[in-house]
Amino acid sequence: MTPSTRRIPVSSSHVLDLLKRNARKLSFRKGRVIFREGESSDALYVIEQGIVEISALIGPRERRVFATFGVGDYFGEIAVIDSKPRSATAIAKVDTVVSCISRDKVWRMFARSPRLLVTMMHGFSQRLREFDHRYLQELLQHERLALVGRFAQSIIHDFNSPLSNIGFAADLVSEGDATHKEKTMANAIIRRQVDRMAGMIGEVLEFTRSSRRRVVLTMTSFDQFIEEMVAELRPGAARKSVAIELKTSPPRITIPLDRHRLPHVFSNLVRNAIDVMPRGGRIMLNFILGEREVIIRVEDTGPGVSPDVLAHLFDPFFTHGKSHGTGLGLSICKRIVEDHKGWISASSKRGGGAILTFSLPRSAELAASKRRKGSKNGSDLPEKRVKESSRRGRLGSRLNI
Template sequence: MTELTRQLNALEATLPRLRRGDPTVFYDVTVILEKLREAAIALERRQAELLTLYEVGRDIASIIDLGQLLESTMDRAIVLVQAERGFLVLRDAKRDDFEVAVARQFSAGEVDEAQVEISHNIIRRVMSTREPLMTTNAQEDPRFQSSTSIVAYSIRSAMAVPLIAKDELIGAIYVDTRMKARAYSVGDLSLLSALADQAAVAIRMARLYDELQQRNRELQATLDELRTTQDELIRAERLSVVGRMASSIIHDLKNPMTSIKGFAQFLGRDDLSPEQRRYFSATISRSIDRFVGMTQEILDYVRGDVSLDLKWVPVSELINDVRTFIEPDFRAKGLRIQTDLAFTGSVLVDQGKFQRVFLNIANNARDAMDPGGVLTITSQQVGNQVEFRLQDTGPGIPPEIMDRLFEPFVTHGKPSGTGLGLAIVKKVVEDHGGTVRAENSPGQGACFVVTLPLNP
């Protein structure tokens, strides 16, 4: 039962005496009314304190910066309990001690360093027990008789409350006054404790935010370092690719050029028959075609050009053009080409680039097969796709390079070449919206499967 309720009940109890005209009742009513006035004033003060506490809690909860939060908390505490001075201290776990984070004096702002010593005795006791502490007459309080600072600075009344969040001791808030007329009450201690509870949670969150920001900065620094390292690795890899490409180009372009030079010298002889001249001329022509093809591979790879000149081309025309181009080389090595085109409709392709797909695969087959070998090219419709298969009778693809077969400079069964052929095959096919894969057929060699959408 509150004091206000008790006095209202007492006033109600005087009504029968008033009706009887009891003259002594007027004194009792006067006393009760005075107590009612005091209770109403106390109620208003408590209401104002709770409103202030709510506003303080709302304000400090909105502050993220730790330094600003600590200062705001101390300033609010000074005003809330009408203290002359105040200190907010934070626990130093490493030293098992505390350090003053904010020191305030109501009339003069910040407290100088010498005055900070005043509160150490009380603060250490509060942080040790984790319990609030209040003294209404510090000069005569036996708990602080040994504290010369309290006596020296004439501290009259003081309070200190711990800052605890999630069972973690964060620090403490201390306030004091030298005014005899302003001795702190239990209500003041409750008010300061309530503020401390809210402040402790806010401080913990601000610390977590600071830690998160620090982690983010460290992570960003790590990411920046990784990006720098990645850029360096990419540059190094590009230099390595250029070096390997240059070495391969210099070596492999020598072969067709040597053939061209040698047969050109033969053509200058007077004792050659017309058939021999035709043979040497055809060989020179094929060597030039091979040279052009190799240089085109290099240009296609380096440029990375994805522009396509698309048109509908009959499959039979696409395959027959490739066959016409490569068949002389196959015959010269004792190899055969056979086709089985179940699908002879049209596909939407860049004819020149897609012929390069079949030429590169066929050239690999030519280099991998021994005399008597056969390259079989088939086409068939599978759902809404057309599937091409190029099956050779060579030794097949070594398992250790199967997963890397379409990477630059990975080769199999070839004495020469740029090492870019299958990398270009994969790029051109994928630029057309298709797929390419390699398979090993037991006892039959390697098979390359190329698919193209019929309705791209």
């Protein structure tokens, strides 16, 4: 039941007297309509006995109840004030008696009793506030559900890559002459993909819960991680005539990584590059080792990114030039990299080709501490100080089918 803001305060006895003197009593049986939406509005009502439900159509068939009023509450005042047709329907929920005061009388009473006007306006503003609050709650819920829908779309899309890797691994072991080593490798691929998919589901839950999952950093051999990563991504890229090349070898260092979430960054960047190179091309990985961080540069031979697109690249749901893009890929990458206390940026080469660059702190303390302000993009590595890591052989090339 709506609180007393809809009631004429008993203390305003002269207002009540005024209302009663000017009202005519009307009785409505349970279920009878007092007024309908769209009807011209000619009166204000005060409930003497019973309960009144206010509802409106919110679709061709759907009716929503907005309020239920009881004894002492008034209703129907908005249309009386603005003289527009009723925007809602009032129905007696039980046998009900109301005092009905015509619009002319209401206006005359306003002129005579500013107190009545103030009381009504107070109730009116309270009602708008309640409506605003409810509308906001519904909007938030609606947005949350829309977000879940978009994430469902994104996760289905993101499952493509691990699923095709699992398929590849399954093919590998089903070949009669598969060696023990190949079987072990296929097994490892499947295990990692399953973990990755579980991680992706976690991402969705994390986003929709709007609370951030804590990053789980474990000291990891970076070069091994990259080699495994590339080995996983190459078959899918090769199927789209895209070659993944290591321009420099991943440095042999041990750094704090979230092994479940970081692969998502690589797969999103690679998939984006593949998407913009429908006729095939190259994706080149460069690694730059600094004192405090390792920088990973992912370049492609696609068309590059125009400045207006560049400005929104990391915005959630920003997608451009794709019919099925959710626009979440890069915003998720940014989040994951930043959860590692690294940074990510994008640029475009003059002659075409995009460059996505991100950093990962080398030490657990750095990864755990807040990113230092003042240094460009959080990096303390001017180009001159960086040292390129040396080229090494890669386990991944075995999988380049």
